Amino acid sequence: MSTTxxxxxxxxxxxxxGKSPFNxxxxxxxxWYFLMSDAFTFGAFLIxxxxxxxxxxxxxxxxxxxxxxxxxxxxxxxxxxxVSIMTFILIVSSVTMVLAVHAGHNMDKKGVVRxxxxxxxxxxxFLSCQAxxxxxxxxxxxxxxxxxxxxxxxxxxxxNFTNFFFTITGFHGFHVxxxxxxxxxxxxxxxxxxxxxxxxxxxxxxxxLYWHFVDLVWVFVFTIFYLL
Amino acid sequence: xxxxxxxxxxHEASNAAAMAEIKKxxxxxxxxxxxxxILGFWMIGITSVALRLAIKGVIIILMMAxxxxxxxxxxxLKHEVKNMIMTIxxxxxxxxxxxxxxxxxxxSFRNLRNTYDPYFKEQATIKVEKKESEHGAAKHxxxxxxxxxxxxxx
Numbered sequence: 001m002s003t004t005x006x007x008x009x010x011x012x013x014x015x016x017x018g019k020s021p022f023n024x025x026x027x028x029x030x031x032w033y034f035l036m037s038d039a040f041t042f043g044a045f046l047i048x049x050x051x052x053x054x055x056x057x058x059x060x061x062x063x064x065x066x067x068x069x070x071x072x073x074x075x076x077x078x079x080x081x082x083v084s085i086m087t088f089i090l091i092v093s094s095v096t097m098v099l100a101v102h103a104g105h106n107m108d109k110k111g112v113v114r115x116x117x118x119x120x121x122x123x124x125x126f127l128s129c130q131a132x133x134x135x136x137x138x139x140x141x142x143x144x145x146x147x148x149x150x151x152x153x154x155x156x157x158x159x160n161f162t163n164f165f166f167t168i169t170g171f172h173g174f175h176v177x178x179x180x181x182x183x184x185x186x187x188x189x190x191x192x193x194x195x196x197x198x199x200x201x202x203x204x205x206x207x208x209l210y211w212h213f214v215d216l217v218w219v220f221v222f223t224i225f226y227l228l
Numbered sequence: 229x230x231x232x233x234x235x236x237x238x239h240e241a242s243n244a245a246a247m248a249e250i251k252k253x254x255x256x257x258x259x260x261x262x263x264x265x266i267l268g269f270w271m272i273g274i275t276s277v278a279l280r281l282a283i284k285g286v287i288i289i290l291m292m293a294x295x296x297x298x299x300x301x302x303x304x305l306k307h308e309v310k311n312m313i314m315t316i317x318x319x320x321x322x323x324x325x326x327x328x329x330x331x332x333x334x335x336s337f338r339n340l341r342n343t344y345d346p347y348f349k350e351q352a353t354i355k356v357e358k359k360e361s362e363h364g365a366a367k368h369x370x371x372x373x374x375x376x377x378x379x380x381x382x
Binding site for chain 1: 243246247250254257258261264265267268269271272284287288291294295298299302303308309311312315316319320322323326327330331333334335337338341342348349351352353354355356358359
């Protein structure tokens with residue numbers, strides 16, 4: 001498992017100290033720091049959701065709001081079913097991304113291409129699910145500034161719920177979208193033999209870090225909006 | 229580290245170990261998600277506030293476990309140099325204050341409003357009927373209102 005980090009082990013000797021302090025390539029370190037700042041952005045969103053929810057007497061029941069799925073008959077009551085499918089899609093696409101990174105370590109171009117394609121398909125599938133869910137909620141009357149749902153105890157609800165839902169899942173969905181775009185670019189670069197020429201697949205690892213972060217954020221968004 | 233040995237056998241062994249690790253973490257993440265979903269389904273029928281809170285606590289712990297496995301193994305942080313791990317983990321400790329302070333603030337605001345704002349408190353006791361509103365219908369209503377206002381002036 002130690003093969004991942006150094007682009008070229010010989011380079012480290014140039015420093016005379018034996019090793020660069022982090023034993024990581026520059027781009028990867030910067031990707032980590034970018035993801036850390038992104039974590040604070042998402043954290044701020046989710047914590048403000050928590051603050052507002054804590055300062056309110058009632059809140060809609062997520063099992064009532066998210067109860068439908070595609071092709072289901074009208075008025076079906078199936079809480080958590082659709083979102084669990086979305087969650088598993090993202091987990092599976094995360095696994096295929098790990099496999100792509102792993103294939104990259106072994107300079108296995110075919111493996112990288114295959115797993116990148118699977119990851120892109122997973123990302124597009126997730127985005128399609130989200131598009132369906134947004135569309136469905138919109139037709140139920142939910143949007144920014146409009147909340148048709150009542151609180152769990154039957155009292156009137158404010159628009160805070162829908163505002164936070166669309167803002168946070170929208171921001172996450174935008175990350176998934178940019179992740180898919182990045183993955184497509186990585187796939188094209190792989191097909192053009194860019195990484196074979198460079199002698200390493202470190203770019204796949206950086207795209208992988210971003211993609212896993214998107215999956216990581218979904219773990220929190222999914223739990224906070226659909227389960228808690 | 230093992231790559232520099234570069235003996236084929238060594239390479240294959242580390243390869244197999246990596247694949248085994250990916251498999252293990254995949255299964256773990258799936259199992260944790262399934263447990264979360266089972267708890268979520270179980271919670272639908274439960275009205276006891278204390279029990280709901282306890283289940284939510286368990287779900288949050290499972291969520292943190294999933295986050296740990298994704299970051300440590302999929303994002304590979306566990307296998308990085310310790311200084312690198314620290315530059316990521318230590319700043320994230322800010323979240324301990326961030327979450328605690330802001331949730332506390334939210335709860336405090338709710339108490340203050342329930343104490344000093346009778347309207348706010350009353351709203352939480354009045355049950356209302358759910359109104360069926362499609363977006364088109366809502367727009368139509370507001371359009372009708374807009375037309376009424378100039379009519380009233382006459």
